[in-house]
Structures are given as C-alpha cells and as structure tokens.
Amino acid sequence: MSTDTRGGAAEPLVAVQDLVKRFPITRGIILQRQIGAVHAVEDLTLHIARGETLGLVGESGCGKSTTARLMARLVEPTAGSIRFDGEDITHLSGRAMQHVRRKVQIVFQDPYASLNPRQSVGQIIGAPLRIHGIEGDRRRQVQDLMEQTGLNPEHYNRYPHEFSGGQRQRIGIARALALRPSLIVCDEPVSALDVSIQAQIVSLLTDLQKEHDLTYLFISHDLGVVRHVSDRVAVMYLGRLVELADRDALYERPRHPYTAALISAVPQGTGANRRRIVLQGDVPSPANPPSGCPFHPRCPKARIISGDPAVVPENCATEMPSLTAVAPGHTAACWYPLVPGDDLIAAAEGMAPEVVEQAEEAATA
Amino acid sequence: MSEVLLEVRDLVVHFPTPDGVVKAVDGVSFTIERGRTLGVVGESGSGKSITFLTVMGLINRKSARVSGEVLFEGRNLLEATTEELRHIRGDRIGMIFQDPMTSMHPMYRVGDQISEAILAHRNVGKREAGARAVEALRQVGIPAPEQRARQYPHEYSGGMRQRAMIAMALVLDPDLLIADEPTTALDVTVQAQILEVIDELKQRLNIGVALISHSLATVADVSQDVMVMYAGRPVERGTRGEVFDAPLHPYTLGLLSSVPRVDVRVERLVPIEGSPPSLINVPPGCAFHPRCPYRFDPCDRDVPDLRDRGGGHDDACHLSAEAKAANRRERLDMQEPVT
C-alpha cells in the first residue's frame, strides 16, 4: 500500500466536513408526519489521502454503510460537505455528478444481489463503459479487466449464476475498475464470502491498489481484515466517529474505551482462558441514541472514573465529547481517554445489574 | 474418567436430487464428552450443520439417505421412533441457531415460548412452567426477567434474543447443547457476551457442547476439542492445542494462514486457491486435492481416512508427518508479524 502522499501537504483525495445524515421516520400514508429520525451519521469529519486505505469499522447501526453511500454520493447528506479531488460534490447533480461518478466506484457486500442475473458478465462489466460513452474495443477492454481481476476472459458470455461467490465478487470489482476510478468504496466486500475465499479477494484488492494507484475506503465489521488492509483506521459508534489513528497505533494502543472493547471482543484463537472486555448490553438504536457520549451506558471507563459501577461522570451522560488529538495523528472522542493501567476487564465485569438493564433498555427502545 | 455423551460413527447423509446425489455428510465420526466443548469448523457446504440436524432428527428423513450410528444414552438415535426422538429433543439435547431474530415465534411471548418447552416434556402446571421460564431467563443474565418474560421477541435486542434461545434450550437441564453458529449474526461486542454465557453454563451445569462455526478463532477461544470439516468429511480432529498449535492438514493450515488477525499484522495473507466443491461432484480421492498446494501422486485417487498418521492427532492427509511439519514451519514463518 503506497503511503507516498500520506501526511504530506498534498491535498487529500476526499475531505468530509461535519457530515450529517438523518433518515426521517414518518407515520401515516397520505399525510406523512415526521415522528423522529434515524441518526445514521452525525458530525463526521475525516479525510482520505491519495493512495491510502482508510479502514472504517463498527457494529450494526454505527453508520458505516451510510458513510459508504454518502462518499459515493448515492445519498445526499442532510448537512455538512464532501470535497472530492478539491471539488465540492455535496450537492452536485446531473452532468457534473456524472463526471464525479466515474472517479468514485463502490464494491458491495453481496455479490449475489448486486449483479443483474439476466446480463452476461461481459455486459455487466462493460455497462459503465457504455453508460459513460467510453470509446474503443469494448470486448477487449472488458476481457482485460477480467484478466486483471483473476477471471477467465473466455467466460465473457457467461451469466452470474454460473460463477461461485468469490468469482462474482471479482466481477463486481472488475465493474468498479472499468472507469479507472481514483476512489473505490469497499462496503463489506468479503463479509458474504466463505472464509477460504475472503483472503483471495483481500489480496486481489491490495494488488489492484498497487497497480492502479487506488485509494480505498474499506468498510467492514471484521477487525482482522481491516487491520490487514488499512493504513489508518476509523472507528464509528452510533453514527459518530469515536477514534481515528494509524493502524498499528489503533490496534495496539487504543485510547477510546469502545475501540479497546471492540478489539478485545474479537475471538483470537489464543485459547479459552484469555480474558476479554465483555461489554454489557446491546448497541442502542440509532433512532434513539443515548444523551451525551453515545457509549456512556455501556462504558467501563466511565465507571472507573466515577468509582461506582452504577454511576457515570456527569459530562459523559450530558455532553458529547469532541474528537481531540491524543497523540500525533491519533484522535479520540472521549472525556477520559484510556491511560496505561486502566483495568477495563474488571470494570466491565463489575457493572451493576441496573446499569446493564439501562443499557438493554436503550438498545431496545 | 471422562463420560462420552454423544458418539457419532461413520454418519452418512445423502440427498438424492434430479441433478444427482448431494453428499452433504459423507462419513463423519466424533465423540462429545461431558464438560467439554467440541468446536466444529467448516465453510458453507462442509456438512457441519447437517451433521447436527441429523443428530437432532431435524432433517426430512424422507428426502435423505442416512446411514451410520448416532449413539446417545446407549441408544442409536437413527433407529429411534419419531416419538422417542421428540422426547430427546429439547429435553436431553438442546439446540440454538444462527439467527436469533428469526428463531423465535414472533407472535408469542418469550416466557410462553420457554414454558412451552417445559410443558412438552414435564408434567407440571402452567404457573410452575412460567416460574421456571423466568428463572431460566435469569440464569442467562437477562435483567428484570419477570417483565422480560412477558414481552415479545421483537422487544428484545439481538443479543438478548440469543440469550433467551439459550435459556429455552437449557431450561430442562439437557446433557448436551448444540450451538449452530450462535454468534454469526451478532455484533462483535455481543458475540463475546454470548460465548461467555455458553462457556459459563457449560461449566456450571457440567454439560457437553457442540459449537458449530465457520470461524476458527471463535472455536479456538472456547473449545477443548476441535474437528475441521471439508466437503462433508472431517479432515482433522484433536484437542484445541493439537489442532491450533500443530495443524496437520493442508486445509487447516490454509485456513489459519488466510484469516487476518487483530493481534498481529502479517505482511501477506496466503489465500487458499479455488472454491469449495459442489457436493454433487465431489472430487475423487481427497476432496481438497484440487485446491491443495502439496498434492501428490495418491491424492486424486485414494480417499485418505481420518486417523493418527504419526502427527500426534487425527488427520486425513496422505502427506508424511515430516512433510506436514515442514509445511507448518514454512507457513508459520510467513505468519511472523512484521515490525
């Protein structure tokens, strides 16, 4: 993964400022009244440098898939701005957007659902070329793409159902590559695949990145895959960015309690007796996020600060902490970032039942 | 002296279809002991789920050809009548499934769904069954179980539903719990809770557990015994330490070196080439041979049986023990973290 321009003065490929996306919840058939909103993404600010892979991790409802759609401008943001290659694309439409779409492509999670079953592979991969009126020998261009993505070019006339899951994802990648984009948004690209196939696709993506100087936004709930492919990693929780750092710093020295718990929860295959931070309760609903820091109902660090398993410090419960630098290139949105010696395992185990209950209430509200 | 709860011998489950015979399970043998967890690892189509659905008598016997033995409490369950099997399901063997969102009836209260299991097997009153259902919810760590028992599944979060499923499966003190991908549909932080609940209950109730998963790491974290399956057959079987610290079969080795980890970063993943085979056209000889980088002369002809071939535990690969050790060293070198 090329890191030439990282951290330099060069302009980032993508810069997102205070991005907000809310989906209204309405009631009524004809006279729709808005009764609430799903806070999918709240105040997201980040950039992606040219040639880097930014990993984006989080659990269900954290807003990572909405972020993917916002970046590819498949949905329009409620507020905030998105700059791509120096140009404000927040509210572009029509022809101007068409131009940007060539540069930003998306690879979806489910290779089964994202390919038209009635089109041949040649038509599917060639479609972007046709739509954007690219000149040249289309068959040769498509077969070239098939070769690059590890597909047999002789299968040009076959249909999606004749391919395995891994091969279908290769078709999806070939289609994304067709217009020579600069940014590819990978939305859970390996989650639907068998374990033995995932590594093939991950390796293909990293090889293609080197070859074509691609920039990736790599979204996944699989922390292992994200660690493998990313230069920097962003962690989201309930629509908010809670931590962003260089890959190794994030995995080895997480500063946000949620990041630490998330990494700790991943099974590592290191044995039955490994102690891990077991968070209580489920992720709350993004339609009704908790006040203050959205993580406070489940946060073990807040209990260390208060010294009482049933109590959280007041600012955690009432005020959203902003993203602040905790080390060079390392930001976290936490009132009390982790310090060496914090025993989150014990704090998580010691959380009082009524706290767990509150967390569950929040999760099912 | 360990007590064997379940012994499966040479289980075969074939489904004849118009396109050919689907060899879903093709010769599987293992035992599960009291107080231990057997982790069963495999990809989709490896036969891991069908094996245990067959143990439970939950496959359609009319559409399947089944042979072998499933010995439980001194009886071959494959020869049991429908009624005998019904008395074992839910009472002596509990089972939970992948998706807690769809595994509970949406129109009945959670407490009633648990009571129903009690009433199906015990001669107790509804009130007594209801009280035991609440107690079961408490045991799996559901807060305010009295209120929660009166709620419907959609009022529960995903993690709580899986807890309620565990409560339902264990409410009659079975000897064996079969957990089929119990954490796959859940968030990472919730997965950890569920694995912990299963492990804690296993120790407290002294039961045997079969944990089915596609994730090696999940299995490794909570299992004492491990069986790796591929295309309907076990390819490696041993204790957790044996299989993870000294893997023998190239497929196991391939899985271990192709899955990225969170605790170390490796320079390059080594993918397993190709795709899992169709179960109608399973390759001859060793089913893994078309994808195996170490295949040699006998692999496409002779089916290797699962036994201790000098590597310290059971595996089904024609390679010599020395060759396997060499492969392992080579792969583990590539796994060294980059600094």
Added chain:
Amino acid sequence: MGRYIVRRLLWTVLVVVLVTLLTFVIFFVLPKGDPATRFAGKSPTPELIQEVKESLGLDKSVPEQYGLFLKRLVTGDEYGWPGLGKSFQNKQPVRPELIQRAQVTITLIIGGALLWLAIGIPVGVISALRRGSVLDRVSMGTALFFVSAPVFWLGLLSLYVFWKQLGWLPGTGYVSFGASPGTWFSHMLLPWMVLALLFAAIYARVVRGNMIDVMTEDYIRTARAKGLSERRVVMKHELRTGITPVITLLAIDLGVLVGGTIVTETVFNLQGLGNWLLIAAQNNDLPVTLAVTVLVAAAVSILSLVADILYAVLDPRVRYQ
C-alpha cells in the same frame, strides 16, 4: 388506539364524500340524455319536463344538489336517517328498500363467507402439509377450475342440476328468515355455494402459499428442536402465522361484495344490492346509485378498520409500531 380509531372513522367519512362526489360528477358529466326527459313520460311537454325537474330536484345547480345530498345524508329527511331521498325510477323512498335489500345481500355474503372459510382454510392447510401429494394436486387443480369458472355459468349449472334435474332444492328467489327458516335456508343454499366456491378456491391457494412459506421459517425449526409434537407445531406455530393474513383478505372481500354480488343475485333472482345498483345505473337513477355507493364505501372502510384492529390484536409486531 382510541385516537387511531377516531382518525380512521374520520377517514371513512372523507372516503364517502369523495366517492359520492365522483358518482355525482360521472352522472352529470357523462349524461345519457336529460334524466328529467326520461322520467317525464313518452311525449313530454317542456312544462312537464320542468315540473319533473323540480320534483326530482334537478332544477338546482350541480354543486347545490350535491350539498343538499350531503346535508340530507347527515341530518336525515322525511323518511328517516340517513336521508337518501326518493328513487327517480319508481318515486319510492330509497331508505326502506335499501334496508330490505341489504338484508338479502348480507345474508348471501355472510353465509357464503362462512362456507368459503370452512372449505378454503382446511383445504389450503392440508395441501401445504401434503405438498406434492395426489391430494394436493387434486385440490389445487380443482381450485384452479373454480377460480376460472364464470359465476353465471356455475350458477345456471347448479340450478339446472339441483333444481331442474334432481329437484333437491327449490329454485330462485328469496324467502325471509322470519317467514320460514327452512325455506329461507333451502333457497340460500345454492347461492351460498356458488359464491363460496370461487372464494374458497382463492383462499385455499392463498392459505397454502402462506403455510408453505411459514413452514420453512427458523422458528418452526426451533419449535421442533424444543421437542414439541408435530400436531402442536402445526396447530400452534404454523397456523398462527399462516392464517393471520387471511383476515385482511376477508375484510376487503366482504366490503367489495356488499355491492358486488351482481351476478349471483341476478342468476338466483335475489333482490339484493348488487342487482339494484345495476338497474339504477342503467336507468340513471341517481339517488339509488348514491345510496348503494355510500353503503359500499362505508362498508369497505369500516371492515378494513376492523381488520387492522384484529390484526394488531393477533400480531404483537403490528401493535408495537
């Protein structure tokens, strides 16, 4: 819940207003000649036409007429509440005849519905449970036959067989229950069956489809894994989710049939609403057309409200929203 019901009832009022307005517009925008001329006899003089116009209320402007219609509907007229006026055709008050005819039609629909539910649901369930068997194929084939068989043909055929040939049942016409329950029943039996067969066929297919979907649900596997008896799995777990959608279907069908059993009523010479509506529409009899329209619109709206409430009672997920 209370607020919801009030809102839905207001909605019903709005539907009635809109539907009658539409009827008015159609009546006056697409005239089949001046209605007054038509009702004024064979060789009308202009004075006579004017007189008829006045007596029918057609001398006023259309908006005025519509306003008057709504006002009478709400406050009633000399024949009682709701005020529906006199028929253009026979100059008789609409309301008493509407009540009488509604009794006939409702008898027909309710009896038919009980019959088609009693046939359709069990056939659907059993076909689903024995999917692919001879029984399944025979019942689905029969269902296809009745879905496609025209009602008038079926009606005439049944009259021919059971009345003319076998003489088991009496012929056409309606006898009120009060006059003679036995005769009432024997006269309604054939219309009920003819009406029910079509719907029984539709319901059997719907129920079969629902049941087959439900049978593959994860929670059915869970029910078996609990060790429930097969009987309980079917009766308590599969039927509950398999049959609940039938409620909505039934509500809509009943509502539409209030004015829609035209063919059955005609074949069996039952003086019901459908029959009446047809004649009224042919004869430009505006008050009768409006009266039946109001009744059908109200029936459809209220029945669908009842269905929604029932659905919420039966399905906790709906209640929750």
